[in-house]
Amino acid sequence: MSKAVLMQGNEAAVEGAIAAGMRFFAGYPITPSTEIAEGCARRLPQEGGKFIQMEDELASIAAVLGASAAGMKAMTATSGPGFSLMQENIGYGAMAEIPCVIVDVQRAGPSTGLPTSPSQADYMQARWGTHGDHPVIALSPSSVRETYTLIIRAFNLAEKYRTPVIFLMDEIVGHMREGVELPNPNELIINHRKMSFHDGANKQCYFVPEGEYVPAMKPFGHGERYNITGLAHDQSGFPTNSSQIAGKLCQRLMDKVEKNVDHICRVEEYAMDDAETAVVCFGGGARAVMEAVLQARAEGRKVGMFRPITVWPFPEKALKARLPQLKRILMVEHNHGQMLLEVQRVAGNEKPVDFLGRIDGTVITPEEILNKLAEMEGEHHAQ
Amino acid sequence: MPSDLVHLYMRIDHLPQMWCPGCGNGVIMRDVAQAIDELINDPDERFTREDFVIVSGIGCSSRAAGYLDFNSIHTTHGRAIAFATGIKLANPKLHVIVLTGDGDCSAIGGNHLIHAARRNVGLTVIVFNNDIYGMTGGQYSPTTPTGDLATTAPYGNLDRPFDIAQLAAGAGASFTARGDVFHARETTEIIKQAICHHGFSLVDVYSVCPTYYGRKNKKGDAVEMLKWQQANLIPGARFETMSQEDRQGKKPIGVLTHNDYPEYTDEYLKLIDACRKKGRK
Numbered sequence: 168m169s170k171a172v173l174m175q176g177n178e179a180a181v182e183g184a185i186a187a188g189m190r191f192f193a194g195y196p197i198t199p200s201t202e203i204a205e206g207c208a209r210r211l212p213q214e215g216g217k218f219i220q221m222e223d224e225l226a227s228i229a230a231v232l233g234a235s236a237a238g239m240k241a242m243t244a245t246s247g248p249g250f251s252l253m254q255e256n257i258g259y260g261a262m263a264e265i266p267c268v269i270v271d272v273q274r275a276g277p278s279t280g281l282p283t284s285p286s287q288a289d290y291m292q293a294r295w296g297t298h299g300d301h302p303v304i305a306l307s308p309s310s311v312r313e314t315y316t317l318i319i320r321a322f323n324l325a326e327k328y329r330t331p332v333i334f335l336m337d338e339i340v341g342h343m344r345e346g347v348e349l350p351n352p353n354e355l356i357i358n359h360r361k362m363s364f365h366d367g368a369n370k371q372c373y374f375v376p377e378g379e380y381v382p383a384m385k386p387f388g389h390g391e392r393y394n395i396t397g398l399a400h401d402q403s404g405f406p407t408n409s410s411q412i413a414g415k416l417c418q419r420l421m422d423k424v425e426k427n428v429d430h431i432c433r434v435e436e437y438a439m440d441d442a443e444t445a446v447v448c449f450g451g452g453a454r455a456v457m458e459a460v461l462q463a464r465a466e467g468r469k470v471g472m473f474r475p476i477t478v479w480p481f482p483e484k485a486l487k488a489r490l491p492q493l494k495r496i497l498m499v500e501h502n503h504g505q506m507l508l509e510v511q512r513v514a515g516n517e518k519p520v521d522f523l524g525r526i527d528g529t530v531i532t533p534e535e536i537l538n539k540l541a542e543m544e545g546e547h548h549a550q
Numbered sequence: 551m552p553s554d555l556v557h558l559y560m561r562i563d564h565l566p567q568m569w570c571p572g573c574g575n576g577v578i579m580r581d582v583a584q585a586i587d588e589l590i591n592d593p594d595e596r597f598t599r600e601d602f603v604i605v606s607g608i609g610c611s612s613r614a615a616g617y618l619d620f621n622s623i624h625t626t627h628g629r630a631i632a633f634a635t636g637i638k639l640a641n642p643k644l645h646v647i648v649l650t651g652d653g654d655c656s657a658i659g660g661n662h663l664i665h666a667a668r669r670n671v672g673l674t675v676i677v678f679n680n681d682i683y684g685m686t687g688g689q690y691s692p693t694t695p696t697g698d699l700a701t702t703a704p705y706g707n708l709d710r711p712f713d714i715a716q717l718a719a720g721a722g723a724s725f726t727a728r729g730d731v732f733h734a735r736e737t738t739e740i741i742k743q744a745i746c747h748h749g750f751s752l753v754d755v756y757s758v759c760p761t762y763y764g765r766k767n768k769k770g771d772a773v774e775m776l777k778w779q780q781a782n783l784i785p786g787a788r789f790e791t792m793s794q795e796d797r798q799g800k801k802p803i804g805v806l807t808h809n810d811y812p813e814y815t816d817e818y819l820k821l822i823d824a825c826r827k828k829g830r831k
Contacts, residue, residue, distance in 0.1 A: 191640055221665070229625065233605075393622075394622045394624065395622070406624075
């Protein structure tokens, strides 16, 4: 067992990414993510990697995509305002199928908002921020240790599915310090993109065998001469105006995530076996929920926690499986009701869904959650 | 008879190109191919075809990346230089050539241009400068002369234009030059020098857009516009011999600035070495 270290969430993101093989970081300072850039600036050259502070977030994501296209595992980190600026090129990464990880340490918005205060209000932006229909994978950690292990998974998914992965942190986890025991490096599973080499110039660089969804990748400078574009393209990588080819491409891009949801989606369920009330939460918000659930259980109340770790695609199947046993659902999140919409969609008219949110830059406490639960149970009994 | 360059360096399946009749962009693309061809075949140089990466943004200019048979990446509007920075850092042995336009590199991408110049990242930026946004149908760009007409300047352009080569030089670019489509031979030589330069290089190549700029501004057809370039863009050596009076309204083409500054990726590799040595102690 490795020894325990005191570490901040943002530091764990750096160390986890390096363990995953990330060797290129481009970024621009922004609270509360800045420690990730600082950590990469210090650590990457020690590992033979490269850090560059770009002139803005537009440049940061572009440099990350360029480095990844040239064969490196690459990452950037930002917060709300910078995440907004990156959106166009996140879509480019999805269209051109360039793997990378974008860390968004969420802070309270809108606009400049409350830069040092926690929020989870970029949840929908992570899904719908870039224009056009596109695949999205987003993961959200709720502890420092999970930040370390989950960012490795973020890279693994980015590499496996050749798509940008959003690592949706928040100020709570980013700035929290915890004693963590990091996993032994040789216990880690590290995936790399499937590569193809030396099959001649311009030969179907986006070819996908029947029954598969992800083309093998060719890096620049290894003998191939192929084309990458954000335009709709055919399997050779060249622009097309054919609606048939464009439609097939866009469908495949959606399918590679939608047909693999069972592999991509992960949830944490705590005390859910006999739960009649599920408290749904994610990221840093889960910490108060866990405390509330423990207290409720101590009082003999059948309350459990349902925490999507994969927040996009929303783990629909796992929540649906719990619906028959539940009497009610409470969504707790630091926003005006974003994941709530997904939970309502899945619950439909079957079960009542209540909401506890916050948009003032402070955190929701376990007491508030317990009060809300008592209120809901009371309402239920009264009916 | 098409030039041998077409068969050697262009993706025949994707020709003919989509530029309008009389457009200067095809000449600049040819100049780039010619420059690369001469460098690859120069026994004193160490260039190989596979080491070239062509990066472009969005606009008429940027379609050239798809026609040139190299590693090519057609990126987003304004961001070609930022993508190129990532590619160069990831693999410094690559010769990264950015093909961009006046709007792409000095309006939406202006910030990336000046910062790449300042850092001295080893990229070669070739600007297809036609004084107009052609792809969207003729709106004024940062290089449209004051007073000229465009679809978004129906009463004449109020903006003062950039001189992109001077802009890059002002931002600290170690190599800046100017070329044009009339002086294709001279421009090809300049592009060769730019590619051989170890550091950030920029060649501002004056193109012609008879369709959206020339016609609206009564500059004549493509031939007339080229004749204007012949009369007013003067190779540097000859420009030097001209009197102040004769220089009026004319601009020199050729290399404008040429300095040896430390190249960014070289410096980064030194940094890695230093960190690793320190780590071993």
